[in-house]
Amino acid sequence: MTNKYRTHNCNELRKEHIGNDVILSGWINKKRDHGNLLFIDLRDNYGVTQCIIDKENSNFGELEKIQLETVIRVDGKVVNRSNETINKEIKTGEIEVVIKKFKVLGTCKELPLPVFSDQEYAEEIRLKYRFLDLRRKKIHENIILRSKVISFIRNQMNKLGFLEFQTPILTSSSPEGARDFLVPSRLNPGKFYALPQAPQQFKQLIMVSGFDKYFQIAPCFRDEDARADRSPGEFYQLDLEMSFVEQEDIFNVVEKLLVNTFKEFSNKKLLFNKFPRITYNEAMLKYGSDKPDLRNPLIINDITEIFSRDDVTFEIFKKLVKSGSIVRCIVTKNTKDKPRSFFDNIDKWAKEQGASGLAYFTIEKELSGKGPVGKFFSKESLKEIMRLTGAEVGDSIFLACSKKKELEKITSLARDKIAQDLDLIDNEIFAFCWVVDYPMFEKDEMTNKIEFSHNPFSMPQGEINKINFEKPLDILAYQYDIVCNGIELSSGAIRNHIPELMYKLFSIAGYSKEIVDKKFSGMINALSYGAPPHGGIAPGIDRIVMLLANEKNIREVTMFPMNQNAQDLMMNAPSDVNEKQLKELNISLKSKK
RNA sequence: GGGGGUGUAGCUCAGUUGGUUAGAGCGAUCGCCUGUCACGCGAUAGGUCGAGGGUUCGAGUCCCUUCACUCCCGCCA
Numbered sequence: 232m233t234n235k236y237r238t239h240n241c242n243e244l245r246k247e248h249i250g251n252d253v254i255l256s257g258w259i260n261k262k263r264d265h266g267n268l269l270f271i272d273l274r275d276n277y278g279v280t281q282c283i284i285d286k287e288n289s290n291f292g293e294l295e296k297i298q299l300e301t302v303i304r305v306d307g308k309v310v311n312r313s314n315e316t317i318n319k320e321i322k323t324g325e326i327e328v329v330i331k332k333f334k335v336l337g338t339c340k341e342l343p344l345p346v347f348s349d350q351e352y353a354e355e356i357r358l359k360y361r362f363l364d365l366r367r368k369k370i371h372e373n374i375i376l377r378s379k380v381i382s383f384i385r386n387q388m389n390k391l392g393f394l395e396f397q398t399p400i401l402t403s404s405s406p407e408g409a410r411d412f413l414v415p416s417r418l419n420p421g422k423f424y425a426l427p428q429a430p431q432q433f434k435q436l437i438m439v440s441g442f443d444k445y446f447q448i449a450p451c452f453r454d455e456d457a458r459a460d461r462s463p464g465e466f467y468q469l470d471l472e473m474s475f476v477e478q479e480d481i482f483n484v485v486e487k488l489l490v491n492t493f494k495e496f497s498n499k500k501l502l503f504n505k506f507p508r509i510t511y512n513e514a515m516l517k518y519g520s521d522k523p524d525l526r527n528p529l530i531i532n533d534i535t536e537i538f539s540r541d542d543v544t545f546e547i548f549k550k551l552v553k554s555g556s557i558v559r560c561i562v563t564k565n566t567k568d569k570p571r572s573f574f575d576n577i578d579k580w581a582k583e584q585g586a587s588g589l590a591y592f593t594i595e596k597e598l599s600g601k602g603p604v605g606k607f608f609s610k611e612s613l614k615e616i617m618r619l620t621g622a623e624v625g626d627s628i629f630l631a632c633s634k635k636k637e638l639e640k641i642t643s644l645a646r647d648k649i650a651q652d653l654d655l656i657d658n659e660i661f662a663f664c665w666v667v668d669y670p671m672f673e674k675d676e677m678t679n680k681i682e683f684s685h686n687p688f689s690m691p692q693g694e695i696n697k698i699n700f701e702k703p704l705d706i707l708a709y710q711y712d713i714v715c716n717g718i719e720l721s722s723g724a725i726r727n728h729i730p731e732l733m734y735k736l737f738s739i740a741g742y743s744k745e746i747v748d749k750k751f752s753g754m755i756n757a758l759s760y761g762a763p764p765h766g767g768i769a770p771g772i773d774r775i776v777m778l779l780a781n782e783k784n785i786r787e788v789t790m791f792p793m794n795q796n797a798q799d800l801m802m803n804a805p806s807d808v809n810e811k812q813l814k815e816l817n818i819s820l821k822s823k824k
Numbered sequence: 825g826g827g828g829g830u831g832u833a834g835c836u837c838a839g840u841u842g843g844u845u846a847g848a849g850c851g852a853u854c855g856c857c858u859g860u861c862a863c864g865c866g867a868u869a870g871g872u873c874g875a876g877g878g879u880u881c882g883a884g885u886c887c888c889u890u891c892a893c894u895c896c897c898g899c900c901a
Contacts, residue, residue, distance in 0.1 A: 265857060
């Protein structure tokens, strides 16, 4: 493409263009002023070209004074660079452009943050001047990567026969799940739309409508507090749903899609090409979490039974076990020679996490326990611990004792912490897994109430007429997550498409038929008019790109993110609105600060 | 809502046990320099030390309150 702004982009010129007259446009990335000779690195989206001008040219003085990041057009001639001045760092490094004339296309004030720099800046200033921040190399490349990943995924989905549909952004609030973003309705005073937390019900309705395979790069909105891997406000999912499928069919599609995507966009190795499947219960026991980082080789073991032995004299734990606590441990291989400080630091760290600390001892030759609590264990009991955990002489054992939920939390954190301290995690791999067989219900520890543990629309496992509804906590669901390197990437399920069964499950969680009919009228109604068995999943796009870009923070792969308080510092959102707007919406504010 | 960290020049940071006029690099402005690619050299400007209060002869430094950003917990079917 040639127009009045450019004949080539800033990453295009090579040796074969030497002698050509060219026009380039871009930003002044860097100037090197030798007084009578000036180098200008001209940058655009594609790359950098060195341009040069000397005092002979009447434009020299003017160009010499121009600010960095000014946008200019350069007319010049491509010339050879002598061998010793070739720059191998840039693609255009064998040539340079001798400037004949130039024109300022966009002036630039003094910069609040430098563009040409690898320094890190406070997020506040980066977000306020996001348009400058986005010019910087690393994040510019992240955003381009994001575009390519999305386009690759879309392409794959099309090839697999999925149809892409849009679903409403203004929809209804749902009683389950996260807090909704609400939008007041002008035409229906006092009523509100909600932004969708996910197109969950719509994609099921698409299946009921007979479209068979659907996908969408779907914006999802949840009004929850931010984390490093969770933007406040909005995020994107590859939302997909298929009819006439079993869990296995979904697994096949998504596993292939993710393997292809990760192989296409990263050089890191995949630890498993076939994702291992871990049941929810197994994950909670062995990793203390339903999003285990499988790069970490440490495993948690339950050794509660040891503390009912007479030859174990660890009275504090024994007493707690008697009152219903359990004991779990983490074995570290061959750590007998680690300094005392290694162990004490972990204990100290655990106390900072709010636990009562982590007890530890090392198994010595002759089967004796060394360390603060080692003396409480007899030779026979150590043998039994070794049998239960696979520990060997020279290994150390970290123990914690508590109620189940609390224990899972601290052992999970300890597993990460100890692995980090021992440098056990290989950063150059992706370790995917499926977490399967989620329980349909769980008991709220505070209220003792039975609640849905995940998605109320999931299909319970087993023959429908054989499900024992008397023991709801034993009912498993066709509900599954994909986890990669300890990050939850996707959540999905085979859906319950049978209204009678849905009423039954909702009644267990304390919802009457009337409430279900009211809250989920669209869904329930649709399912009573010939619904196909169906299921789906929704991998998180932002997190996928975050992993591929090797970033720890989701804002590094989001073009215009909000800050932790859900404010857009560049656009000043959220903002006040005027009285007229409020009046139209039938809204009055309680108080104004 | 709770806990941790951070806050000093436009940007990134240093600032000792409380002690004279708060420093450096980058950037800006001015000057010198024809082969740099983080060009080099010299000079100048630029500060309510996040804000408020307190202790003290004296506070960037100690104490209290508060604000902002960030990380974590809660929350996230």
